[in-house]
Amino acid sequence: MKYNGIFLLCFTIGCSSDLEINSGHPSVPVVYSIINPYDTVHYVRVQKTFIINKKEDWATLNPDSLQFRDVDVFLYGKAGDSINWAEQFSETTIIKDEGFFPDGNYQAFILNHRLPIVLSKPDRYYYGTPDIDSLILEVRIHDIDVITRACVKVLLPSKIYNYKSRYVLYLYGSYPSVYAISPPGEENSGSLLYQQIDFRVHYKDYYKNTSAIKEVSWMANTGWDGTAYFMSPTRFFNPLKVLLPKNDSIISRRLDSIDIALLRPSNFFNFYWTVQKYWEDSDRPPYTNFDNSYGMFFTITRDAWTGLTLNWDAMDSLCSGFFNKEMKFRKY
Numbered sequence: 001m002k003y004n005g006i007f008l009l010c011f012t013i014g015c016s017s018d019l020e021i022n023s024g025h026p027s028v029p030v031v032y033s034i035i036n037p038y039d040t041v042h043y044v045r046v047q048k049t050f051i052i053n054k055k056e057d058w059a060t061l062n063p064d065s066l067q068f069r070d071v072d073v074f075l076y077g078k079a080g081d082s083i084n085w086a087e088q089f090s091e092t093t094i095i096k097d098e099g100f101f102p103d104g105n106y107q108a109f110i111l112n113h114r115l116p117i118v119l120s121k122p123d124r125y126y127y128g129t130p131d132i133d134s135l136i137l138e139v140r141i142h143d144i145d146v147i148t149r150a151c152v153k154v155l156l157p158s159k160i161y162n163y164k165s166r167y168v169l170y171l172y173g174s175y176p177s178v179y180a181i182s183p184p185g186e187e188n189s190g191s192l193l194y195q196q197i198d199f200r201v202h203y204k205d206y207y208k209n210t211s212a213i214k215e216v217s218w219m220a221n222t223g224w225d226g227t228a229y230f231m232s233p234t235r236f237f238n239p240l241k242v243l244l245p246k247n248d249s250i251i252s253r254r255l256d257s258i259d260i261a262l263l264r265p266s267n268f269f270n271f272y273w274t275v276q277k278y279w280e281d282s283d284r285p286p287y288t289n290f291d292n293s294y295g296m297f298f299t300i301t302r303d304a305w306t307g308l309t310l311n312w313d314a315m316d317s318l319c320s321g322f323f324n325k326e327m328k329f330r331k332y
Contacts, residue, residue: 029068029148029293031139032101034265035075036300037130038157040114044073044089046139047106049294066105070142073109077117077132078151084132085116100272101296119157125182127157137297148293153266158182158301160262167307169258171233171314180228181262181303194273196221197229198304200259201240203329206252213256216243229262233317237324244327252330255318261304268298 027048035042047066073089089109119128138149163178164170170177179197200217218239223229244253271287288294310318319329 027144029139029141029144029146029290029295030106031137031148031150031290031293031295031297033137033295033297034100034300035135035137035152035297036302037115037117037135037154038127039302040112042075042089042111042115043092043094044109044137044139045101045106045295046071046073046109046141048141067107068141068143071107071109072140072142074138074140075111075115076136076138077115078134078136079132083136087111087115100269117154125159127159129156130154135299139293146292148290150290150295150297152268152289152297152299155264155266155299155301158264158303160260160303160305166305167309168311169231169236169260169308169314170311171231171236172311172317173313177231178228179231179260179262181264181301194221194265194269195224195229196263197223198261198263199236199239200261202256202258204254204256205247205250206254207249208251216240218243233314236314237318241324241327246326250328253328254332255310255315255329257306258308258310259304259306260308261302263300263302266299268296272296272298 030045030047030049032045033043046068048068049066071091075087075089077084077086089111092108092110094108094110118131120131122128132154134151134153136149136151138147140147158181160179160181162180164175165177168177181195196219198217198219200215202213202215205212205214220229220235220239223232223235268289271289287296289296289298309315315331318324318327319331
């Protein structure tokens with residue numbers, strides 16, 4: 001590990017930027033990262049950009065000059081004022097998926113193993129209590145002799161729960177499926193602005209002489225009442241209908257199973273999401289919780305359930321309903 005000695009973190013890292021946008025510096029570092037502390041792989045995005053004062057100035061950027069040559073990325077596990085461990089990322093190349101952060105050419109760094117977080121005192125709702133309380137992301141950009149850091153809270157690992165059945169997705173009736181991820185919000189942080197549910201639908205297409213197993217997936221952030229996600233026919237069937245490929249050679253389809261995953265971000269995301277929406281229609285620079293750079297670092301908690309099926313009413317609607325008949329699903 002290229003680690004120039006564990007520095008004494010006797011400082012407190014805040015959540016606001018010390019960056020002077022009009023300082024005259026020829027380029028500004030930009031760092032983005034979302035980390036689930038309990039996942040098996042973690043990414044950090046690093047790039048540079050020119051100083052801009054309004055949105056129209058993005059057009060002057062040169063895409064070939066957005067990469068630094070010499071960058072080190074470290075992640076530290078912090079408990080109180082002590083550093084428990086340090087991990088270094090390796091540079092990699094990944095394809096940018098649709099997500100929270102802007103598209104563009106960028107450097108990516110990867111840590112492809114679990115973080116050395118020790119969980120203790122598990123109970124019926126949580127997988128355990130982490131032995132660290134925060135993560136510090138440090139990016140050392142040697143090209144311009146800049147070190148930028150951000151500190152975020154480590155969320156307790158969470159589990160999905162619902163109000164009806166572990167294995168059946170109810171869309172109709174007085175009590176459709178309701179999903180939540182515990183705890184419903186960060187301790188003493190107020191309500192979160194953004195939560196997300198991911199759907200992955202596995203199905204089989206039948207042709208005249210063959211069949212093929214396929215899947216479609218989508219993400220949704222509407223349907224929350226502040227703590228839980230309420231299922232409904234439109235929230236499931238409408239995106240499914242849009243995503244299914246239309247092919248006259250398909251005779252019929254069969255639904256195999258449905259997977260769902262729920263995501264809950266740390267409270268730092270509230271600031272990013274609010275200011276990002278504001279930035280769409282203004283000349284205000286993007287929010288950052290790094291010092292000496294722009295960008296955003298926040299943590300998430302995520303859990304998934306797999307192998308769900310539709311209840312009978314929903315299956316009847318999918319296979320026999322007038323509005324869904326073009327999807328060509330059939331009962332077997």
